Structures are given as structure tokens and as C-alpha cells.
Amino acid sequence: MTTSYGPLAVWAVIVAIGVVTYAIRFSFIALFGRTDAVPPRVGRALRFVPPAVLAALVFPALIDAQPTVTGTLADDRLIAGTLAAVVAWRTENVLATIGAGMVALWTLRFLL
Amino acid sequence: MSRLRSVPPEFSTGVRAAGPLLLGIAPFALVAGVAAANAGLSVVQALGMSVFVFAGASQLAALDLLSRDAPLAVVVVTAAVINLRMLMYSASIAPHFRNVAGRARALLAYFLTDMSYALTVARFSPDAPEQRWYYLGLSITVWLVWQAGTLAGVLLGAGVPASWGLEFAVPLVFLALLMPEMKDRSSVAAAVAAGVVAVAGAGLPLNLGLLLGALCGVVVGTVAEASVGVGAE
Numbered sequence: 544m545t546t547s548y549g550p551l552a553v554w555a556v557i558v559a560i561g562v563v564t565y566a567i568r569f570s571f572i573a574l575f576g577r578t579d580a581v582p583p584r585v586g587r588a589l590r591f592v593p594p595a596v597l598a599a600l601v602f603p604a605l606i607d608a609q610p611t612v613t614g615t616l617a618d619d620r621l622i623a624g625t626l627a628a629v630v631a632w633r634t635e636n637v638l639a640t641i642g643a644g645m646v647a648l649w650t651l652r653f654l655l
Numbered sequence: 656m657s658r659l660r661s662v663p664p665e666f667s668t669g670v671r672a673a674g675p676l677l678l679g680i681a682p683f684a685l686v687a688g689v690a691a692a693n694a695g696l697s698v699v700q701a702l703g704m705s706v707f708v709f710a711g712a713s714q715l716a717a718l719d720l721l722s723r724d725a726p727l728a729v730v731v732v733t734a735a736v737i738n739l740r741m742l743m744y745s746a747s748i749a750p751h752f753r754n755v756a757g758r759a760r761a762l763l764a765y766f767l768t769d770m771s772y773a774l775t776v777a778r779f780s781p782d783a784p785e786q787r788w789y790y791l792g793l794s795i796t797v798w799l800v801w802q803a804g805t806l807a808g809v810l811l812g813a814g815v816p817a818s819w820g821l822e823f824a825v826p827l828v829f830l831a832l833l834m835p836e837m838k839d840r841s842s843v844a845a846a847v848a849a850g851v852v853a854v855a856g857a858g859l860p861l862n863l864g865l866l867l868g869a870l871c872g873v874v875v876g877t878v879a880e881a882s883v884g885v886g887a888e
Contacts, residue, residue, distance in 0.1 A: 545695030546721040553700055556727055560717055560734040561707030567741045569764035575749035588877050592740045594842045595849035595872025597833035599865050600716060602850030603857045604826035620823065627827050631834040637679040640831035641686070641824050648823055 623647035665785040669792025672778075676770050677800050679831075684801045686824045687714050688808015689815070693822055694722035701809040705802055710768065712832060713737040715825050716865075729863070736869055744772040751779060751786050763787060766794035840883060845876025 546553065605624035609615040627644030634640070684705070691701035696718070708714050713734035720730045744767055752760050771794045779786035815821050837843045849872025856864025 544722045545693070547724050548721060548727070550697075550700070552727060553696060553721065554703070556717065556721065556730050557700065557704045557707050559727075559731045560704075560713065563731065563735045564708055564710055564713065564738045564741070565765060567735070567738050568745055568767040569761060570742055571746035571749045572752055572760055572764045572767075575753060586743060586746075587880065588873055589740060589743045591842060591845040591873045591876030592736070592869070594833060594836040594846040595876060596737050596865075596869045597712070597829050597836060598846035598850035598872060599853035599868035600712075600719075600829045601826050601833055602854045602868075603864065604823075604829075606854050608854055608857070620826075623823070624826065624830065628830055628834065631831045635831070635835045637828060637831040638682045641682055641827045644827040644830070645820075645824060648820055652818075652820070 619648055619651040622651060663785055663788040665788040666792035669789040669794075670796045672774055672789070673770075673793045673796035673800075676774075676797065680770070680797055680800050681804050683711050683828055684804020685808040685811070686828050687711055687718070688805040688810070689812030689821050690715055690718040690722075690808075690825055691805070692809045692812030694718045696721075696809070698806070698809050701805055702802065705805040708734070709765070709798065709801065710734075710738050710741070711801070712829065715828065719825060729866075733865060736866065740769075741767055741772075744769075748772055748776060751775065751783075751790075755787055759787075763790065763794075766791070766798060768794070768797065770797060841876045841880035844879040845872040848872045848875035 548556075601624075605618075605621050606615065607618055607620070615621075623644050626647045627640050630636075630643040631640040687705065688701055691704065691714075696704070704714055704717075708717075716737055717730050717734045720733060745764070748767065752763055755763060771790055774793055775786055775790045778789065812821065833846065837846050849868040851868075852871040853864045853868030856867050858864070859867070
């Protein structure tokens with residue numbers, strides 16, 4: 544789908560994300576010497592940000608909750624995604640994961 | 656020639672260290688470019704995003720939300736949450752840049768990514784003097800491939816038929832990043848909780864399911880770690 548936002552809004556988002564991201568990157572590098580590292584409690588919580596955010600992005604992209612269990616499970620994206628998850632787990636390789644997932648999706652869509 | 660010779664050998668070592676990573680970065684960048692084209696961004700906007708943001712997972716999430724016309728504040732907050740992990744990297748790598756002048760430090764910070772962080776910290780003790788050149792050589796190589804890959808993706812993406820479902824490559828990239836993150840019971844608990852809540856909240860307005868899921872995941876992971884006491888590192 545194409546966004547309905549105009550060029551100005553798109554640029555505003557790009558710059559805003561860029562500024563926030565740079566501030567995060569520079570934070571402790573800039574402060575070093577004037578403050579201690581991340582408090583241990585915050586550090587422990589931050590450790591869970593990558594698995595939590597990534598799972599929150601992946602699950603809804605693969606699972607489209609339907610009224611019936613079969614309806615939910617018989618989804619080409621879920622089947623292809625599960626296969627790709629196994630490949631990702633075994634290889635930890637982005638290219639292999641994309642390859643396995645896309646080939647599985649195309650097989651389900653165009654060949655079966 | 657004298658200028659060439661003044662480039663420290665650690666810079667070239669960093670460039671070479673980026674080699675194996677590029678196999679993963681190039682397709683990731685390509686997907687970011689394709690996603691930008693699918694979301695309706697121009698070539699300049701797509702490249703602008705890769706230059707200004709230079710953080711793949713957040714770029715893909717932002718493009719996904721933009722294409723679904725999510726409120727702009729939600730787009731920015733989601734991308735920021737995804738990049739919060741770099742706060743840890745910043746704190747952890749800061750001692751390595753202790754002897755670098757202020758302005759150069761500001762430049763080094765721009766290049767901070769999952770990969771540049773992991774490789775630099777793994778290779779050096781904070782006292783080693785040359786790590787900044789290694790970091791820079793590694794980072795600039797990754798940066799160039801990221802920009803080139805985005806450009807190729809955005810030019811390519813516009814010409815691919817919609818029925819190929821190329822946008823499916825986006826969750827696949829996230830999946831490839833997610834699996835290595837689930838390295839102990841607490842992080843698996845965090846991921847499962849986040850995923851389930853995000854699916855349940857998929858219909859919520861403002862695409863809040865994603866943020867709510869991520870928040871629940873972090874809470875569950877923290878609680879799981881505190882109660883079980885495993886997997887601290």
C-alpha cells in the first residue's frame with residue numbers, strides 16, 4: 544500500500560526519527576566521564592527490547608486471527624513464516640531466511 | 656601517497672571485518688529500499704531515510720506504518736522504541752571512545768549499529784588505542800553498502816508485480832533478527848508475550864498493538880528473569 548501522506552509529512556517523519564535515533568546513539572558517548580553507565584535495572588529491561596519489539600512486529604505479520612482455528616492456521620504467510628523461522632533458527636542468516644520464506648510463499652500461492 | 660599511508664592499519668582491518676556481514680546487510684538494505692518504494696516514497700526520500708536514520712529495523716517498521724497511514728506520532732515513537740536498544744550500545748561502547756575529541760565522537764556516534772557495536776566491543780578492551788579506526792573502517796563499509804542496497808531496492812521495487820508479495824520479505828528480515836535474540840528463557844518469554852499481545856491488539860486504533868505488545872514483552876521478560884534468575888548474560 545502507498546502512503547497517503549504528502550512529501551512534507553514523510554520528510555518530517557524521516558527527520559524526526561533521525562534526530563531521535565541520533566540522540567539515542569550519542570547519549571552515553573556524549574556523557575561519558577560525566578555520568579556512570581546505564582543503571583543496572585534499566586539495562587536489564589533494555590535487554591528485552593529487541594526480542595519484544597521484533598516479536599511484536601513478526602507475529603501480526605504472520606498470524607491473522609480468524610474465528611476458527613483452521614482458518615487461522617491455513618494461511619500461506621503463517622506456513623511460509625514457520626518454515627522461515629526454522630531456517631532462521633538453524634542458520635541465523637538473513638539471506639537464507641528471506642529465500643526460504645519467499646520460495647515457500649510463492650510455492651503455496653502459485654504452484655499449489 | 657603520504658595521506659594514504661596515514662590511514663592506520665586498523666582501518667583496513669575494520670573494512671575487511673565487514674566483509675562477512677555484508678551478506679546479511681545487502682539483502683536487508685534491498686528489502687528496505689523495496690519497502691520504501693512500496694510505501695510510495697521517492698528515491699530521494701528513501702535514500703534520505705537511510706542516511707538520516709541508518710537503522711534498518713526501525714526504517715522497515717516506520718515504512719510499514721506509513722504505508723498503512725498510521726498517525727505520524729505513532730510512526731516516530733515506534734521507530735524510537737525499536738532503536739532504544741542502542742542506548743545500551745552507547746553506554747557500553749562509550750569507554751572505548753574516551754580519548755576521542757568531542758566532534759569526532761559525535762561522528763562516531765552516528766555510525767553506531769548492532770554490528771559495529773558487537774564487533775568493536777568483542778575485539779577490543781576499552782584501553783586499546785586504535786579501536787576507533789577499526790570501528791570507523793567497519794562502519795563506513797557497512798554504511799556504503801546500506802545506501803547502495805537501499806538505492807538498488809527502491810529502483811527495483813517499483814517494477815515488481817504486487818502479486819509476488821515482496822513486502823513479505825520485511826517480516827522475514829525481522830524473523831531472522833528475532834531468532835538469535837531468543838537466547839534464554841526470559842527472552843523467549845518476552846518474545847512470546849509481545850507477539851501474542853501484538854496479535855490480539857492488531858485491531859486497535861493507532862497501531863497501538865505493536866507498542867503495547869513490545870511493552871508487555873519487556874515487562875514479562877524482566878519479571879521472568881527476576882523470578883527464575885537464569886540467563887543474566
